[in-house]
Every structure is written in C-alpha cells, then in structure tokens.
Amino acid sequence: MKCYCVVDFHQPLQLREQPIPDVRDAEVLLKVRAAGVCHSDIHLWEGGYDLGQGKRLSLKDRGVTLPLTLGHETVGAVHAAGPRATQVQAGRNYLVYPWIGCGACPACAGGRENHCTAPRYLGVYRPGGYAEYLLVPDERYLIDIGDLDPATVAPYACSGLTTYSALRQIGPEIYRDHPIVIFGAGGLGLMAVEILHALGGKGAIVVDIDPAKRQAALAAGALAAIDGGAPDAAQQIVKANGGRPVQAALDLVGAPATAGAAFDTLVKGGKLVIVGLFGGGATWPLALIPMRALSIVGSYVGSLQELRELMALVREGKVKPIPVHRYPLADADAVLASLVDGKVVGRAVLTA
Incomplete structure (x- = not known):
C-alpha cells in the first residue's frame, strides 16, 4: 500500500510502499476514505515544540520514531476485521478515534486515554491516515458515520x-x-x-x-x-x-x-x-x-466518550460542516506545505 511519511524532520514527505497489515483479535483494517491535514502534523513534521527561553521539546525523546505516516483525522471503510471485531460491517464508513492509550494506566481506566503517559496515538506513535489503509487496534475506537460525507467528518476526530x-x-x-x-x-x-x-x-x-x-x-x-x-x-x-x-x-x-x-x-x-x-x-x-x-x-484533544457526544450532535444536524478543501493522497506533501505557509482556510482533507 502507498503511504506518505516523515522520513527526516523538516524534509518533504516521501512516498513509501508498505505491506497491507494483517488483522487479528479485535483489530480492524480500514480503506482510507478521508484524512484531515491538521496543524499538529506540522509539529510532527518539524520534530518538536518550542518551549520558550531557548528550550525545545524533541519528539524523538518522547518516543516518536521515523519513518512516520502522518494523519490522525481519518475516516475509512472496513476492509478486513479480526475475529473479535464483531460489531463492524464490511464496506461501511467509520470515523477513527486516534488518541489511543496504553489501556492499563489510571487515565485509560478512567476513560481519558488522551491523558495517557504511554500513548499509542495513530498518526503520532503508530501509522496514521496518510495512506491507502489504516490499521485500528480495536473496533471500539470506530464510530459509524452512516451516510455522512467522509471528508467533512474526518476533522471531527481532532479539530x-x-x-x-x-x-x-x-x-x-x-x-x-x-x-x-x-x-x-x-x-x-x-x-x-x-x-x-x-x-x-x-x-x-x-x-x-x-x-x-x-x-x-x-x-x-x-x-x-x-x-x-x-x-x-x-x-x-x-x-x-x-x-x-x-x-x-x-x-x-x-x-x-x-x-x-x-x-x-x-x-x-x-x-x-x-x-x-x-x-x-x-x-x-x-x-x-x-x-x-x-x-x-x-486542554489536549478529548476522550472517546466526548467524540461520541460530538458525533451525536453532528448526526442531529446541530453542527454545520466547516469549509473543507479536498485533495488526492498524492498531494499530501504539497498540502502540508500550504498549511505550514498559513494558506489553508478551513480544513484540507486528503481523499481517496
């Protein structure tokens, strides 16, 4: 499968060919339909954060390894599911909750995986949605979007x-x-x-x-x-x-x-x-x-329960979509560069 990766910080994203992942247990493999390009992707591309007073937080020191497939705002259609993933339907579109924790710490036990100190975030610590396929570690991180437009729904996972x-x-x-x-x-x-x-x-x-x-x-x-x-x-x-x-x-x-x-x-x-x-x-x-x-x-992103609450408002038509600009996956590097230059109004989304 094709994926667009950070291979060196501050360098153009590179096209890589990776094997399509196999699924096991409750894992779900999605065919990516839409992947939002988020400002947080810029920090991942840069390799860190400015802490002021000449200090910088290095993502390598925080466990981020290269090459990294970016993309944490993803909607995909079910391509394959493990034997314990029994609640998803083949071909149906789902929004992915990417802020996945270790599953064992007090934050995770309390439903705040986004506060986990040993996270497994998709598009940060694990491959993300700038790819043809995305492996989700458990079906519980998927939210059925029904007939909603994948490109307008994808940004709800982060922004x-x-x-x-x-x-x-x-x-x-x-x-x-x-x-x-x-x-x-x-x-x-x-x-x-x-x-x-x-x-x-x-x-x-x-x-x-x-x-x-x-x-x-x-x-x-x-x-x-x-x-x-x-x-x-x-x-x-x-x-x-x-x-x-x-x-x-x-x-x-x-x-x-x-x-x-x-x-x-x-x-x-x-x-x-x-x-x-x-x-x-x-x-x-x-x-x-x-x-x-x-x-x-x-405030750092949000919980899985909060994403479910937000999507309930979206389904009820209470949240109007923001302007979305669609681009093919092959334009991933150019779109990220436009975001770096501050040229994107609304949200840029890579689509299949």
Whole structure:
C-alpha cells in the first residue's frame, strides 16, 4: 500500500510502499476514505515544540520514531476485521478515534486515554491516515458515520473533538450566558464557532491576524472578528464584549501574543483554556494570577466518550460542516506545505 511519511524532520514527505497489515483479535483494517491535514502534523513534521527561553521539546525523546505516516483525522471503510471485531460491517464508513492509550494506566481506566503517559496515538506513535489503509487496534475506537460525507467528518476526530472538549472545560454556565473569545480562526477556530452554537452558546468573538480567516469566522456566525495584530486588539475585544472584560477565552494558537492578549482581557475570576501548540513562553506576572483569581487550563484533544457526544450532535444536524478543501493522497506533501505557509482556510482533507 502507498503511504506518505516523515522520513527526516523538516524534509518533504516521501512516498513509501508498505505491506497491507494483517488483522487479528479485535483489530480492524480500514480503506482510507478521508484524512484531515491538521496543524499538529506540522509539529510532527518539524520534530518538536518550542518551549520558550531557548528550550525545545524533541519528539524523538518522547518516543516518536521515523519513518512516520502522518494523519490522525481519518475516516475509512472496513476492509478486513479480526475475529473479535464483531460489531463492524464490511464496506461501511467509520470515523477513527486516534488518541489511543496504553489501556492499563489510571487515565485509560478512567476513560481519558488522551491523558495517557504511554500513548499509542495513530498518526503520532503508530501509522496514521496518510495512506491507502489504516490499521485500528480495536473496533471500539470506530464510530459509524452512516451516510455522512467522509471528508467533512474526518476533522471531527481532532479539530472538532479538541474544541468540543475545551468548551466543556469552560462550562455551559459561562458560554451560554457570555460571549467567548476565540484566538485563531483556522480549522479549529471555525469548528469552535460551530460547536459553540450547537451547544447553545452566546457566541464567539474571534481573533486572527489573517483577514481571510476573519471573514470566514464572520461567515460562520462569529459576533465579531478582530485583527490580533492591531495595537489595540485587547481594547477591541473588550469593546466587542459590550465594554466589559471577558469571562473566558479559548486560545487555539498557543503563542505568547495570543495568550498574553487573552490574559489581559479576562475579568477577575475568568478562565483561559489553552489548546494551541505554537510555542514560546508566557510572561504573566505570577502574583496577578491569584490576585485576579484566574483559571488557566491546558486542554489536549478529548476522550472517546466526548467524540461520541460530538458525533451525536453532528448526526442531529446541530453542527454545520466547516469549509473543507479536498485533495488526492498524492498531494499530501504539497498540502502540508500550504498549511505550514498559513494558506489553508478551513480544513484540507486528503481523499481517496
């Protein structure tokens, strides 16, 4: 089978020919129908994360080995199933939950495999969906999508799940009565606007430096779209919130500038949820965190149960699809390069 792999960090993805995996036990082999190209794939391609102050987290030190087939937003049709995989149907399309843990630690036992310290994430530690076939270690990680479009569903495995879980951490007692500030209007930001609406939220004030992405946010129903590069961006955020500091902010970028702007615009007792992994270091005065009673929370993707909850909303038609741009698998490297250059509005998806 064909797959597109990171062979050397910062180098073009390479086409590799690999044997089609055999299945055993509860494993399921999918013929890939759609694979989302996510910003997290950029960090995997780069080989690490900027921790600020000259420090860097190396993915090799975290157990990521090359060559690596990227792709953690995958929909596929069942091609083969092991003898214990009895609940899936041949030829039917399923969304894959990729954030698979070790299965034995307290996090996994509590249903939070995404918090596992010995993870087996697909497209990170195991081969992902930039390929013709994907081996899923257990059928329980598959969600039947019925007649839904594979290309529009695939991004829910990461961008949808990540924002859904982050909004849950903000909590309905906040987002139903107060606008939420969302930093970043890429695939995650547009997904967050849609999911916030589906959850009965008051609305979103979106911040991004790209005018095309701000326009896409407005088209998706954002209350306001503010240029994050403007010198008075913080004041514009407060003005868009009726002249009041905001109750909660969702930082989907995770850069010093966005986290700093979020910190500056929060009300006393407010909450900042950081999702983005752009990198760098925070410069907040530590004393202001208790003095202003702020909650600063890190949120990493989401649980299998949360993905099931999100897909229930999708099936009910409560979450409208974000703009999706489809490309053949052979364009994997070019599409990833476009994402690196910030040229993708919405979500790019490789399709078969």
